[in-house]
Amino acid sequence: MKRRVKYIIDLKFVDQLPKQEREELKEVTEKFAFRTNDYYNSLINWDDPDDPIRKIVIPTREELEVWGKLDASNESKYTKVHGLEHKYPDTALLLVTDVCGIYCRFCFRKRLFMNDNDEVARDVSEGLEYIRNHREINNVLLTGGDPLILATNKLEKILTALAEIPHVRIVRIGSKMTAVNPFRISEDKALLDLFEWFNTKTGKRLYLMNHFNHPRELTKEAKEAVELVHGTGTVQTNQTPILKGINDDAEVIKELIEELSFMGVPPYYLFQCRPTAGNKAYSTKIEETIDIVERARARVSGLAARVRYVMSHETGKIEVLGKTENLIFFRYHRAADPENCGKFMVFRRNPEAHWFDDYTDLVEEYRVETEEEFV
Ligand code: SF4
Known part of the structure; x- marks a missing residue:
């Protein structure tokens, strides 16, 4: 018998929540889509209203607070x-x-899950043609949504098409499936065969970019799925935002990145939570988060400590390097404008900042103009 999960797309079927709470949250799920499954629900301690796994998937009325933009990193521009x-x-x-x-x-x-959104292409032929015509593209990230929700034969068509493009050397799959439905991987030999074929027969490399947010997601089933993916020659990493009430704790991040490194899944990015509409409840202050990241990194091996704390900003990936009493330091890890590649930036501290713009919007007040100001 194959192990499968049962998907739940309406809060009224989450029996663990009191009826009144389900009714109070209806307004939230009418605005921002809801979806969970019985495996993920089984990881929740329903007696604890502050349970971190619960906070990842069960809505809160704080999401209704007006804050941020639906496309916080202006992806439409690219x-x-x-x-x-x-x-x-x-x-x-x-x-x-x-x-x-x-x-x-x-x-x-979350804008992708809204009814009137049309950013996802079910037919990727136009995208593939674009990649074929741009020889500078040597790696392609399959994302969405979660690409591993697709049927294996659909994924096979995409991977086969990418394998035929000579300048594409790496394909990455960004997925939370190992955390939320590990059986999608462990029970599908055809998927594992596909991964192995890509790594051994095409001269290219597949990466699985996992998305574990909390050590409690690293279950026996999740570890089994990760191990099977290792067996296909796929390289694995992990990326997670730092999230208020979920993992904004040095001990939790330490445990997460350390355990991932033991699993052979090097932690890649710790993200600042983007100022996306509905996300105020989950966003942390940058200058407090630096302390969490540094305290966690100080207690793990260099392999786990390689993780970078970054913001996926409209202009590029900005690494948050550290702070002194008065100053904060950033560097472009990746930049959309080649002029910004590697650019090092110093601003006066703003303890209330949640995003890079909270420094640059107040440029007069926060920019450090002279080298003397470092002294
Ligand atoms: S798995 Fe990724 S894309 Fe899907 S809801 Fe979670 S964060 Fe968004």
């Missing part, structure tokens, strides 16, 4: 053809689905 984003010369993103194993309440792409 959309070149339907379903394809091209921001950095060597990397293209193919948005292949608008469905996930669960809908994380803090998702920065």
Whole structure:
């Protein structure tokens, strides 16, 4: 018997929540889509209203607070053809689905799950043609939504087409499936065979970019799925935002990145939660988050400590390097404008900042103009 999950797309079927709470949250799920499954629900301690896994998937009325933008990193600016984003010369993103194993309440792409959104291309031929015509693209990220929600034969068509493009050397799959439905991987030999074929027969490399937010997601089942993916020669990493009430704790981040490194899944990025509409409840203050990240990194091996704390800003990936009593330091890790590549930036501190713009919007007040100010 194959192990499968049962998807739940209406709060009224979440029996663990009192009826009154389900009714109070209806307004939230009418605005921002809801989706969970019985496996993920089983990880929740329903007696604890502050349970971190619960906060990842169960809505809160705080999401109704007006804050942020639906497309906080202005991804539409980099959309070149339907379903394809091209921001950095060597990397293209193919948005292949608008469905996930669960809908994380803090998702920065929650706009994709809204009825009137049409950014995802079910037919990726236009995106593939764009990649074929841009020889500078050597790696492609399949994203969405969660690409592993697609049927294996659909994924096979996409991977086969990408394998035939000589200048594409790496394909990445951004997925939370190992955390939310590990059986999607462990029970599908055809998927594992596909991964292995890509790694051994095409001269290219597949990466699985996992999305574990909390150590409690690292279950026996999740570890089994990760191990099977390792067996296919796929390289794995992990990326997670730092999220208020979920993992904004040095001990939690330490445990997460350390355990991931033991699993052979190097932590890649810790993201600042984007100022996406509905996300105020999950966003942390940058200058407090630096302390969380540094305290966690100080207690793990260099392998786990390689993780970078970054903001996926409209202009590029900005690494938050550190702070002194008065100053904060950033550096472009990736930049849309080649002029900004590697650019080091110093601003006066703003303890209330949640995003890079909270420094640059107040440029008069926060920019450090002279080198003397470092002294
Ligand atoms: S798995 Fe990723 S894309 Fe899907 S809801 Fe969660 S954060 Fe968003």
